[in-house]
Amino acid sequence: xxxxxxxxxxxxxxxxxxxxxxxxxxxxxxxxxxxxxxxxxxxxxxxxxxxxxxxxxxxxxxxxxxxxxxxxxxxxxxxxxxxxxxxxxxxxxxxxxxxxxxxxxxxxxxxxxxxxxxxxxxxxxxxxxxxxxxxxxxxxxxxxxxxxxxxxxxxxxxxxxxxxxxxxxxxxxxxxxxxxxxxxxxxxxxxxxxxxxxxxxxxxxxxxxxxxxxxxxxxxxxxxxxxxxxxxxxxxxxxxxxxxxxxxxxxxxxxxxxxxxxxxxxxxxxxxxxxxxxxxxxxxxxxxxxxxxxxxxxxxxxxxxxxxxxxxxxxxxxxxxxxxxxxxxxxxxxxxxxxxxxxxxxxxxxxxxxxxxxxxxxxxxxxxxxxxxxxxxxxxxxxxxxxxxxxxx
Ligand SMILES: C[S@@+](CC[C@H](N)C(=O)[O-])C[C@H]1O[C@@H](n2cnc3c(N)ncnc32)[C@H](O)[C@@H]1O
Numbered sequence: 001x002x003x004x005x006x007x008x009x010x011x012x013x014x015x016x017x018x019x020x021x022x023x024x025x026x027x028x029x030x031x032x033x034x035x036x037x038x039x040x041x042x043x044x045x046x047x048x049x050x051x052x053x054x055x056x057x058x059x060x061x062x063x064x065x066x067x068x069x070x071x072x073x074x075x076x077x078x079x080x081x082x083x084x085x086x087x088x089x090x091x092x093x094x095x096x097x098x099x100x101x102x103x104x105x106x107x108x109x110x111x112x113x114x115x116x117x118x119x120x121x122x123x124x125x126x127x128x129x130x131x132x133x134x135x136x137x138x139x140x141x142x143x144x145x146x147x148x149x150x151x152x153x154x155x156x157x158x159x160x161x162x163x164x165x166x167x168x169x170x171x172x173x174x175x176x177x178x179x180x181x182x183x184x185x186x187x188x189x190x191x192x193x194x195x196x197x198x199x200x201x202x203x204x205x206x207x208x209x210x211x212x213x214x215x216x217x218x219x220x221x222x223x224x225x226x227x228x229x230x231x232x233x234x235x236x237x238x239x240x241x242x243x244x245x246x247x248x249x250x251x252x253x254x255x256x257x258x259x260x261x262x263x264x265x266x267x268x269x270x271x272x273x274x275x276x277x278x279x280x281x282x283x284x285x286x287x288x289x290x291x292x293x294x295x296x297x298x299x300x301x302x303x304x305x306x307x308x309x310x311x312x313x314x315x316x317x318x319x320x321x322x323x324x325x326x327x328x329x330x331x332x333x334x335x336x337x338x339x340x341x342x343x344x345x346x347x348x349x350x351x352x353x354x355x356x357x358x359x360x361x362x363x364x365x366x367x368x369x370x371x372x373x374x375x376x377x378x379x380x381x382x383x384x385x386x387x388x389x390x391x392x393x
Contacts, residue, residue, distance in 0.1 A: 012295055012296075019061075022054055022061075023308050029054065030048070030202075030307065034203060038202055040185060040199075041184065041186040041202055041303075043183070045183040048307045048308050049181065049311075050183075052135060052136075056312075057133075057134045059136050060136025060137055062311065064107040065109075068297075070294040070311060072106065072177050073384065075107070076380070079347050080110075082117060082350055089121070089123060096265070097170025097171035097265045097266065099169055099171035100114070100171055100172050100173075101131060101172070101174070102128070102130050103178050104131070104175055105130045105141050106137065108141035110176060115149055115157075124156065125156065126156065127157075128156050129157075129158055129159075130158070131159075131161070135161070142159065164256075166263075167263075168260060168261055171268075172267070172269075173269040174269075174270050174272075175269070175271050176272040178271075179247065179250070179271060179321065180275070182247050182253070183247075184245040184246060184248070184314045185199070185200075185219075185246055187199055187220055187244055187245075190240070191242060191282050192231050192282070194227070197216045198213050198214065198216060199215070200212070200213060209304040209307075223246045224246075226320070227244075230279075230319050231282060242286060242289070244281075244289045247316075250320060251324040254321075258328040258330060267390070267391045269388065273316040274380075275383075276318065278319045290314050294310060318385055325389050332390075333388035335386065336385065337385055338386060339375040347371075348371075351371045355368065
């Protein structure tokens, strides 16, 4: 079987030979996992993204930024991080603890920019912890931080790979685009009607991976009932059934986070991601759900293409996050679009000052464009959202 590249309407660029070989090795491993029958999509996604030597994140295959597969807000502009520096100062003024914890730090860009900005403002945290489950990315982050920051700043940074390893006295937690990178389950249903839900599994069809449909198990039934209960208006649709996803790890992840943070004083948790409310995510006209794959800045919907070489994500249901966070013991401080959040910090004034300090019109235009990309509804402004959770205190 080949690592396939065909997509409706366009051809994805072919990977190099070494990448093809790596993807084939992962395909063989997945086929072996499917020896006794199809596997849950969440298991497929966990393997293709997080296998420690062959997975997209696990092996460090992921390429962040403008020249990579996709671009996140901190990779796009340091003004995103400037908003977080503002939040950190607010937290300190409220007497919050002295620590920052970043979950899922990618290339380390956010950590570098934030520590640089806080060092310049004489507002460094006592400790900056990175919780990263990919060993290859943790190494990449450490290398990048060492290259970019003075040793006395890097000294404050440490890495852990599980909530159970966190030693925490309280402070600010940041997770940007982590929830959308967690494995999801896929199902087919008539939107809003839990009794119609069927489970989508992944099987091997001899030449390529294929979807297989099974009746819902107890886990899926409970999840779709909770989704149905959050959709206030019954959905009237002429369609038969549509595809959808949910994050089966969400409740456990938030409970572990609450357990780990609970040992310290008050914590504020900022969860940034792209997503929406339940009724919008499970809209009847989203026939294909919200699953998206990214490969060299091309977005498509086939998670079986180039296993281990492409990113797979799904939208975050912020109402599900709110429900699970409350259950885990967090208080919810509200949820806003990235634009509303950033415009409520001191970043617009900072942009204004920087614009005035630049003589060249080209430089000014570039700077304005950088900020616009973070706040415009057609860019990251609306679809990206932030929820703040609070624990303790
Ligand atoms: C889409 S990348 C975002 C990277 C970075 N936050 C940014 O905005 O550029 C997702 C990151 O989260 C990490 N990750 C995924 N699931 C995680 C988990 N359960 N705990 C900690 N890190 C996780 C990945 O390894 C990766 O570093």
